Amino acid sequence: MSNNVGKTGKNKTNWKHWIPLYIMAIPGFTYLFINNYMPLYGLQLAFKNYSFKKGITGSQWVGFKNFKFLFASDDAFIMIRNTLCYNIVWIIVGVVFGVSVAILFNEIRNRFAKKIYQTVILLPYLMSMVVVAYLVYAFLATDTGLFNNVFFKDNPIQWYVESKYWPFILTFVNQWKGIGFGMVLYLSTILGIDNSLYEAAMLDGASKWQQIRLITLPLLRPTIVMLMIMNIGQIFRSDFGLFYQVPMMQTALNDVTQTIDTYVYRALLVNNNFGMSAAASFVQSVVGFIFIVAANALVRRLDENSSLF
């Protein structure tokens, strides 16, 4: 991205020439200021006893009191554990499934079949989590769900009460929704691989498995590493929709469905527990930032062109 047209003296003196561009930058940056930069001021609420009447600036400082309350409760441990564990498992499972399916998909020569498969497998990714919650409910509802009426007729399972099933259900739903996305992502790299490599390998009598192991996977590696690191950068964030909608907000399941995002939402807008919500939100922003910057530094060392900055 280097600019081979060097700065000339003429451009420096002719500064008026840039004014229209600065004016054109105003709408976008005004928006970023409102949407992204102004809320930063509100981060101090984590250290304050927020009062609606006094506003952000006028509210009283309380030091680390909000954090003390937050970390004294079991909530902090549960939500951080859930956020991290689900993310770690899903990053690994997502890579394994995404890469495998992309490789298999690439073996298919029938263009019509490919089109159908891709269209159908991507469909869940298009849907909002509200819709996904309806779909899951059709299977898991205690009285009218398909599972209890077909497989567990004799001793129906209270799916929305028993938390032990939910790590698996959430993992399944996450992969079900995301597999098409993973597939097209890795497929875009596979399609970029020079075909002559495979032709040469075939002439040498390499089996398909050898071709995958020795050509496809090594060439996919940079993409896999990059996406994994970027996902690790997001490890402190969770898919609010998945954890909020799919378990139908059943508090009995909180042990395995509460993440930082659902906690912040509930504490803020359901329980009106302002201080703890602000504290949890603050931890997420700051620790999340550290993770992203660290992940990006790692990407930069591996491949400068793929880093965010």
Place this chain on the structure above:
Amino acid sequence: MVSKDQKIWVAVAHIVLITLSALAILPFLLLIIASFTDDSVALLNGYSFFPEKLSLDAYRFIFAGASIYLKAYGVTVIVTVAGTVMNIFLTALTAYVLSKRRLPGVKIMNLLVIFTMLFNGGLVATYINYSNVFHIKDTLFALIVPNLMMNAFMIMLARNYFEHSIPEEIYESARIDGASEFRVFTTIAMPLSVPILATIGLMGSIAYWNDWQNSLYYINNKSLYSIQAVLNSINQAVSALATMAGNSSVSTAEIPTTTVRMAVAVVGILPLIIVYPFFQKYFAQGLVAGSVKG
């Protein structure tokens, strides 16, 4: 040159992809069939792919209160159209400025954009900002504004396109003809980057169409419910069906709730499913473009 080895791989690939396709589509099929099931049968035997008795009762109930859904669709369409248009324009305009690498201060501008990908104030601070400083609660702005320029990747994507795929000479010749910078942007840069703008627009419009979180945070007034917000409120409590209908004389017991629940979801996803095959290809491209730096 099709070896036996290759044949086996192709066969395995078909089996795996057929399985995945079935898993992807069956829940939708169940939803649709359940919505056409007779309510008493559904109550007795549960949702089934092969119900004993079909019925249109659920849809009759929905049609009787069709105004809720029409209104919700109206909100969704207004928000999606307005949001997408502004999203494309703002993203392109900002990207165009950032593509001018010789502009003094452009590096700082780039950093300001990238910083938004790395750090955010979180829900609490954002919520306070929007509800107490800008007072957008219970206005259409609440559904449009927080999602504008939602993905800094898209700004980078457009920036790279303006910079590398459109030759500087084209911009220069327009300037020599006396076109202002804004005119160069609207008459040269935008028309020449239609594919990239279409991608940005498509991904943006899907996000707007599917958005329920901003309704959850900022909207209490039911007349501003989008279709996703309606689905969400019914999901939280089926009793919302009666209150939504604004007909308190209908008790929840009289509503074929078991199947209406599914029919409501079908009404909610129908438009998207109908148009999806036409934009599927671009959707896939947009996903790739939006997740790896262009």
